Each structure stands twice: as C-alpha cells, then as structure tokens.
Amino acid sequence: MIHLKNISVHFKQKNREVHAVKNVSLEVESGDIYGIVGYSGAGKSTLVRIINLLQHPTDKSSEVIVDGKNLLSLSQKELRKERKKIGMIFQHFNLMASRTIADNVAFPLRNSGLSKAEKEEKVEKLLDLVGILDKKNSYPIQLSGGQKQRVAIARALANDPKILLCDEATSALDPKTTLSILELLKEVNQKLGITIVIITHEMQVVKEICNKVAVMENGNIIESGNVVDIFNQPKQALTRDFIRTATHIEQAEKKILSHTKEQVYELKFSGRHTADPIIVEIYKRFGIVADILYGNIEFLQETMIGTLFVTLEGKVELNELEAYLAEQDVTITKINKKT
Amino acid sequence: MIHLKNISVHFKQKNREVHAVKNVSLEVESGDIYGIVGYSGAGKSTLVRIINLLQHPTDKSSEVIVDGKNLLSLSQKELRKERKKIGMIFQHFNLMASRTIADNVAFPLRNSGLSKAEKEEKVEKLLDLVGILDKKNSYPIQLSGGQKQRVAIARALANDPKILLCDEATSALDPKTTLSILELLKEVNQKLGITIVIITHEMQVVKEICNKVAVMENGNIIESGNVVDIFNQPKQALTRDFIRTATHIEQAEKKILSHTKEQVYELKFSGRHTADPIIVEIYKRFGIVADILYGNIEFLQETMIGTLFVTLEGKVELNELEAYLAEQDVTITKINKKT
C-alpha cells in the first residue's frame, strides 16, 4: 500500500544541516495498522509527511509509492486526487480558526458530491463518534486541547480515506477517550480496510492496535516488523529501552531494589502460549516460594508476555530452575543492585 | 500555598453558556505535587489558569490566594510580581516564533538582574536538562512537537519559580523523555521545594510523581486527596474508571474473558504493607493452584497496590479464601463474563 524507498530529508539551517530522515525505506501493507515510535525529534513526523508529499524527499533517488502510484511522478492534479484518499491527523491539529467544528469536519466533503443534508448527517455522525457533537457550533479557540484533537480525528475520517496518517492522534487525550478513539481506529481498519500509519510515543497504543511497528532513532528506522515479535524479541537497545520504559519496568526495578534487601529475580515471559501456573509449579517441584514484588503480564495478540519481579525463598538451584522455566518459555535473571 | 475558593468560570457563547468550572475549591500545600486529572474538556486547563489569574473567575465570591496573597485584590503591578514566582507550561506551548530556543528560555530572565554570561549559562543548563541544547539556535518552527514542549518546560523553570503550573507537560513526549522530565520535576520539587500543579491525562504521571490528586468531571472536582488513598480506594465511579483504564485492567479483563473458559478471579491488592507470598500461601493453606493470567502490581509510595487475574485450580472454598485474603489486605472477586 505504501512503499517508501530511500527517503532522505535534509533541512538547511543557517550554519548547519539537519538530517531529519536518513535514507529510510518503509513498507506498509494494505490493512496494516503501522506504528512508528521513537524519541522526540527522531524524524517521525517528517517521515510520515513524506507519504502524502507534504514534505518532499530531498534525495533524487527517493521513491514514494502509495496505492500503486509513484507520487513523485504525478502531476499536481493527480497528486491532489491521491491526497484525497489519504486522511491526516496533524500533531498540532491545524484546525481552521474561522470555521466552526462542524464546518471544519465538513471541509474535506466540499467536493464529495454529497447533498447538504447528507454532509450534515455525516459530520454529525463523525462528531458523535469522537464524542464532541455538543460542540459542533463552537470554534476551535473555544475547545480544550483534547477536544481539538478529536475534531482533527473526525476531519481526517470525513473523506472515507483509504489510508489514515495519524501524528500523535491521542496524545492530548485522557485514557478513556484514547481507548474509544483507538477502538474507533481499529474498527475503521477492520470494517473498511483502511490502512493506518500511526505515530505515537505511547507503547500502549502500539500494543493496543498496531500489527506492525517501526522504531526510529536519529532519522533511521533501526528496527521494524511484527508487533509481537518486536515486543518479545526487541533486537535494538533502544527498542528494549522503549518497551521497558513504557511498561514502567525500569521504574519498578529501581523502586524494588531500594525497598528490599533480598535477592530479586526477574521472570520474563516472552511468547508463552500455554498457561501453566508457574509460581505454584515452582513450589511444587523445587519447594521454592516465590513472592511477587512487581508484575506486569498480559496477552499480546494471543501470546502472554510480561515480567515478574520476585524474591525466592527456599533452596534455590538456579540451574535447575532455569532449565525448567526455559521449557515454559520463561527466562529468569538475577537482578543486581546497580551502584 | 494555593487556595482556590468557590471558583466558577462561565464562557458566554452565541446561544449558550459553557460552565467550564463550577464552584470549585482547591487547596494545594507548599511542596505538593498536585495532579489534576479528568476527561478532555473537564475544565482542567481553565481551573489551572485561575491560579495565575490568566483566567478571571466569573463569580464575585471567588477567592484566589497564592502564597498568602489574595491575587484578586492585588494591583496590576503586584500581580505581576506574584506571577513572576509562578512558572507555567502551556498545553499549546506558546513559544515566541521570532526568538530562538535559547532566547525563548532567556525571556523570563530579562529583568532578573543576571549578567549576560550568567543568563547564557543558566539557559544552557536548562536546555541541557531537557535535552535540546543542540537546538539552542533553532527557531520553534524548526522543532518537532516534543522538542517544543521541552523548550516550554525549560522556559517555565527559568525564573526559579516557587510554583510550577504544568498543563500536559509531557503529553508530546516519548516515555524515556517523559521519565527524565518527571524526574527533573521531582528533583526541583524536592531540592528547591517548588510546589507543582500538574494537569495530565496519564495516570502513570500521577503515580510517578504526585502526592495528591484531584479528579475533575464536568467542571467539578469530584474527588481529591492523597494519591495512595485515591488509587487504593477510589470513591467515584469516574476515578475508578480512570485508574482502571490507565492501568489497562479493563482491556485485560476483556481479553482474558474471551480467551479462557474457566472461572476467573480478580485479586486486588490495595495498600498491602507486608509482602507475604500470597500465591504460594494459598497453595500451602488451601491446596489451590492459582494461575496468573494478567498481573499489574506495583509499589506506590511504599505500599503495594495492583490487580491479578487468576484462575484457581482445586477445591475452592471462597468464604475461607476470602477471609484469609482480607487479613492480607487483598480482596478477591469472581469475574463474570459480561453479556
């Protein structure tokens, strides 16, 4: 659906050049919900703006193929036609201050051929979906931050796009609203087959709805692939870091280590498909009593992943234990106090 | 430090009035890190803008007392003096497009009496703290969303304020940067005794650094108090909802119920101070094997709180089990499939 090849973007500034995107290639298949994560300033927004050519790649050898068309070779008019099929939610919303909420959402429908009543109905449906129908006659300046973001979402969906580009579509939203928006996105993805590219810094969002994810650092995509694979087996330090920070393991570890004097072990569940009662099994087999200090375990697309921090009471034969746990797709690591 | 009494804010619109804040009172003590959470549009930004009188309360009976001074009775000049002691991070950053990053941060220092070199040093220190020292000669338009937010944070801290108001200070940031910013805020709070009011929709942020929290709904503060208390014993449905959604329990529950046919139980740890190995104890005492399907347990300010979803294997005498667990500050609930 979206093939980016050898994309580079350089911004020239007074005394230096910023290489925002460095020779990146990306392939998004039809029906994907593709997450892009990375530190602030990594080049995520810039990369996504390439997809509808709001940002032109600075390199001649770049290719931007969307829905089978090479956008770089299109005439202005053809490009406009393609853009109509791509909805975009901007990081800064970019709402029109002079139009009401309803008119903002109706804007992309101007040339849709719908009748006035149909348009109105559609707009109301969209506003209702994002939960701000009561604000339809307000102006953007009168909305709270999250309300603005929801208008931007409604507007991006108005045109029934084939592709939806979301630059931090839920960053200004409370968890409840976020959830409902994500469910909405998932729904449009499943029911209408819309391909979604979503920039986010919330790993939770990736977990929740993405099937693929790319991790950007410093203008490069350093890792990409299936969400489950990446969450289970992050290859890059940054990716690991991201997942750990997002699941708050790092903070937990710090806290636990400062609270307990006993030896702490980390049990890591990565892709465990069976659901045997590990803690009790350990006690049964080895007589070891595991006390859970911190736990974060969940199902990610049918497989169980997560981490437990435990203390172990009893005669711990680490080798044996390790061997047994490995059978169960669980790794055990001794956690040492960091100095 | 901050006493808001009977604050109401009405916005008049063409055909209707919006009551953004409804007769709210709030008390923030010196040294607090006070979180304000609530749905998008609840009135959080409006309420916080009252504290430095960017927004005037519309009610005559309102009182805004900050650092012992009744702001509403001050002259313009005196108000300005007080405002200098209050740093603010805006939801939309509000950076000056015509100044470089460094100049934006230096702006509040204009009348500080520091020498040029001292100012420069301070600005660089702040930019370094938020991790964008390399962008110091860039202009806001050249920054990514998260970078802008970090400039806003540095600017708010420049004046060594006594109070810091943060409207979504980390919403545009990746988890790693968020963490470092939160640590920075915690540090200024602890080392310099700065009182912080922080609006956020990320419960994680509240958990991480707040000692108190207020929950807003529809212009009202429906619940407020100690973070631990509120996380343990949320009284209002909304608060519970918020906590559940934020810790993703809701989603987990849904998933688990759709994956397993066995009876699922929820073990809720609320303010457990001892750290007895519950799972093993249950096995020892009742011969019941608990298998963890989902877990989210952590230490919140010295106490353990969280939830486990388990299936129980063995002869389950719920009453006995319940009694034992109650001793351990754990509640057990049978989870039923929702229809």
Added chain:
Amino acid sequence: GCGGSKSSDSKERKYVVGVTTEQQKEIWKYVGKQVAKDGIKIDVKIFSGYTEENPALADGSLDLNSFQHVAFLNNFNKENGEDLVPIAFTLISPFGLYSGIEKGSTGDYKNAEKKIKSYKDLKDGDTVAIQNDVTNGGRALQLLDAIGVITLKKDAPESPTVKDIEKYNTKIEIKEIQADQIASVLPDVTAATINTNFVNDQLNTTPREAALYIDTDHLEKVNDIYKNVIAARKEDENKKDFKTIVKAYQTPEVAKLIEKTNDMPAW
C-alpha cells in the same frame, strides 16, 4: 535659508518671492541680479497651483509674491479678511478660448483636428471647459459673455461664477477643470479657456496662432483687474527696498522676457 523673514527691518535684506511658473522664476532671478548691487538678496520660491502663495505672504513666509492679477488678490483679501496690497503692475496675460480636438487625433495641437474653427461654431449641447478657481473661472465666464455665448447678470461680482449666469444664449455645458489639466481634456470638450502659460508649454503654441478668441485683443472688454501685480503685506507697502525692486522689474529688459512668454508687459 529656510523661508522668509518676518521682520521687515531685517538686517539681512533678503526677500523671498513666491511665483508660479518657471518663466516668472527666470524673470525674478534676473531682477535679483539687478538689485544685488544694492545689497538686496532675492530668493525665489516656485509654487504649483495658486492656492498657497497668498497665505504664505500673509503669514510672513514670503515677503512678496508675483503670480496673480488684481482680481485674484482682491478675492483673497475679501474671503480671508487679509490686507495684502499690490505694489506694482507687472504684466497682463492674454486669456484665450481654444477649440477642442477630435478624439484620436494625433500630433501637436497645431496639427490636431479641431472641433470648431471659430467661437461662432459653438452650438447647443457643446461642452466648454473653464478653470475651476474663482478668478480664472470668472475671467473665463466674462470671456464667454464677451463673445455672446452667455449673458452674465448685471450685478455679477468682479469674479462671477456659473451661478451668476443670467442666460445661456447657446445652451453649452460648462465644466470646471483645474487650470493645468485643461489642455489634457481638449479631446473631451468642444472648446476651453486656457491660461497662456499652459498654451505655451503644454500645447506648444501661442495664443496668437491657436486661439479662437483672445480677451486682451479687446482690452475694452477686459477688466483692469486682470493685470498682474507684485503683492506685499500692507505694512511693507512703502518699503524702500521694494521700490528698488519694482524699479528693477519695470525695465525694457524684463519686458522682453515677458514677451517671450506671450504675455504683455503692463506697467
């Protein structure tokens, strides 16, 4: 030097004279050279338009001006309650009626295709442009009266306006246009009265060659009030230096300079 000197007994004996045209400036430069030996310095300021020279004289920014006829001066004094006085006659400018030209006709006025050959060709419905200032406009009306196109009221003032017309003998339409624009609008009118300096400069011809009627050819019908004067403030009327200046002006050499511009010396 910035402007004039208010006090009449200025040690400097420098006088600022306001004029309207380049030729007048030339003349006054010549006069200035003549009086230099008497220790008098003359500074000439050229104005565009007729409106500001008298106010400037009255307020002391000028010491003399030399651009107007008696009628204009009288009108100014009357309307503004000022007391400027003429201290010498200078010249009289012929004032003529000229034919309009056909639209699209090219080249000089001399060769352009004229709309009428004689003022007698004026007929009902024709348009005649006259000056839009009080005295030139008045003089134009008097000219039209003299050729019988209109009849002015018996009690018409020195400078009549269209309101003072008693009767249109030919039903012409009168258009009041700024003096310096009249030459440009000739394609749009049947005939027009034009000040001689503009005839010289803008039409590149002379009243003698081009006019349908020149009022000074019938001096008996021309009021003396159209004789141009040098004007001063009342208190300076008898100033010795001004007598010297007037003497230097009223010479055959200056007369020649005046005639070069198709005006007629009138002292």
Added chain:
Amino acid sequence: MIEQFFPNASLLWEEFGTATLETLAMTCISGVIAGILGLILGVILLITDEDGLQPNRIVYSILDKIVNIGRSIPFIILLAVIMPFTRVLVGTSIGTEAVTVPIVLGTIPFFARQIQNVLLEVDSGVIEAAKSMGESNLGIILFVYLKEGLVSIIRASSFTVINLIGLTAMAGTVGGGGLGAMALQQGYQRGRDDVTLLSLVLVLIIVFITQIIGNLLVKWTLRGRKI
C-alpha cells in the same frame, strides 16, 4: 441660527446633497472595482511569491514592479497619464465618472499589496492541512486563505476605502464633483470656512460610517468566536 453660523453653506444645501451623493457614488463604484481587481492581484502576488502555492519568479517580479509603479506615480500625474485610457473606457476624461478610472487604478496596487501582506499571515499549518486533503490551489485560496484571513481583509478594506475617499477629493481637478471638490473650490479657495468645514464634516461622516461598517463586519465575522 443655521444661517448665522453657516452663512454661505446655508445657500448651498442642494449642492451639498449632490456632492455627498457624488462622493458616495465614486467611493462605492471605485471601491467595488478596485476591491475585486486588487484582491485578485494581491492573491496572485501571494501565490506566485517564492514560498507561495504556485511560485513563479517571472510573474511575481513583473506584478511586484507594476504594483510599485502604480503606487509611486503622484495621483495628479497618474490621472493625466492615463487619460487616453480613461477616454476609451468611459468615453470622456472629465467629470465624476472619468475620475473613477484613475482612482481605481491608484487603489488597485494599494489594496493588492495589503491583501498580499495580510494573507501572508495565515497559519501555514492550516494551508498544509488543506493541501493534505487534496484541495486545489484555487480551493485553498477561496476556502482557506480568504476565509481564514477574512478579518484582516475586512480591516484592510476599510483602510483602503478610507484612503480612496481621500482620492475622491481630487475629482475636482477634472471637473468631477464630490465633497472634496466642494471643500476646495467652493470653500477653501473662496475663504468660506463654513463651506469647507461642512464639506469636511460630511466626508468625515462617510469615513466614520466606513469604519463602523468595517468594525461591525469584523464583529460579525468573529461572532460566536469570542473567548
């Protein structure tokens, strides 16, 4: 009473009426024409400029120069220079209709430059959003630039109309009427201060009405948008 304070003016009521109507007519007609043409020219300047929607160095630099030339020729000379053109357009170069031509020509570049400056301030993010929706350049101009910039355009318009009213005072030069000519010819030149004053007051009233209409339009545009 009135006769006492306005000895001359009181004899000219009818003329005042005519002059007022003439000024209004000149203002409205040239305002509308110069407004439309100036708007178009301003928009073309906007979009052909370097960072515009459709950059075109040649078109921009030509129009830019024309605008500057148009703005720097003194009105009285402009009036004379374009007389042949005026004649073609309205059949004559004298009178109230004729003077509207140089007024329009003098106002177009004045208004165009303001439109250009004003639209440059429209938030580039919003323009981008419209682009991302596949909006055509024409659509962006009509439905984004002009709509988002409307308040500023209204302000620039009342500013321009007031300037234009100043230009109508020059109508007298070519036999046109209006209050300016009246103030000058019937008032000022004849030392009739009451006529001058009354003419000016009438001009002022027109100016104030223009400003008030402008302010009301701004208010109306911003209705409901208040914070």
Added chain:
Amino acid sequence: MIEQFFPNASLLWEEFGTATLETLAMTCISGVIAGILGLILGVILLITDEDGLQPNRIVYSILDKIVNIGRSIPFIILLAVIMPFTRVLVGTSIGTEAVTVPIVLGTIPFFARQIQNVLLEVDSGVIEAAKSMGESNLGIILFVYLKEGLVSIIRASSFTVINLIGLTAMAGTVGGGGLGAMALQQGYQRGRDDVTLLSLVLVLIIVFITQIIGNLLVKWTLRGRKI
C-alpha cells in the same frame, strides 16, 4: 544621444540632483518622525481597545476618531488647515521643510492604523505566556508585540514609506521641491514629457529601493527561521 531623447531634461541635471535629494530628505525625515509617532499611536490604539492589554474606552474612541479624521481630510486641505501650526513648528509655512509637517501629520494616522491591524494578529497565546511570566504591559509591547510582529511591521513600514513618497509630490503646492514637484511643474505643466518621465523614473527608483530594503529586512528578520 541623451540630448536627443531628453532634450529638456538634459538641461536640468543639476535640478534633478537637487530634487532627488529633496525628495530623499523629505522622505527620510518625515518617515522617521511619522514612523515613531505612528508606531506609538498604533500601539496605544492596540492596547486601549476592548480586548487590549489596558482597555480604556474613552482614550480608544478619542484616538480612533482622531485617526479617522486625520485620514479623511484631503491632503491639500490638511496642508492649509495646519499652516499656523506648521509655522510655529518650523518657522515657515512654505518650502520643503514646511511640507514635512503635513506629510508627517498625514502619515501618522495612516501608519498607526496599520500598526494596530498588524499587531492584532500576534498570537494571543504568546501574549498570555508573557503575562504569565509577570511581564509588564510595556514589556509585552516592546518585547512581545513588536518583536513577534516585526516582519509585519516592516512590511507595513515599506508600504507607508511608499505612500509617503507619493505625498512628497504635493510639496510643490507650498513651494517645496522634490521630484514630484519637478515632474508636475517643470514637466507636466510645461508639456515636457521627458522631464516628467525622468522625474517619475527617479521616484520609482526610490520606491524600488524602499521595497528592496523592506524585503531585505524581512529576509534578515527571518534569517535562520526558514523551514
């Protein structure tokens, strides 16, 4: 060669030099004075208006009316009306120095209104941020409004200077010099097209230089800010 195409102008080189200098002098002097005073007046209008920093209905409505009055009096009448004032100020009511007074007075409201309109567009969020930092109103004006609005102010300034150059053409009315007077008196009124043309070309060059300086200043202000 030159003599052939400019038969009259070639005799007037010296006059052209003087006239150019006079125009430049008038432009610079009145530009600076009107610029400063207009800026101040515009800022006062901005802050005393309803939603301004220091709303003051009385001051605003008085100044607002003065600006309108100032803008609606035809220049030629303004020039006459303020003669006594001019005399007090510069000692004379004629000549190049004297004409700067009405030019300045005519330009102040013109510039002030533009400054007001332009500063109204400064992002209110930024003003709020400055307020939250305890910035004084003066500080907000100097370091936020004027700084954030600088590009627009520069654009309004070159617009105003070009307008002002147009006004200097009226200097001839009161015996002042400059290229406008030269074009009219020595050129147009005397039918010497070459003199008119050359004077206008010189005016145009000054106008272009103004515009170029303005554009350069905008570029310079935006240096490094490009996207």
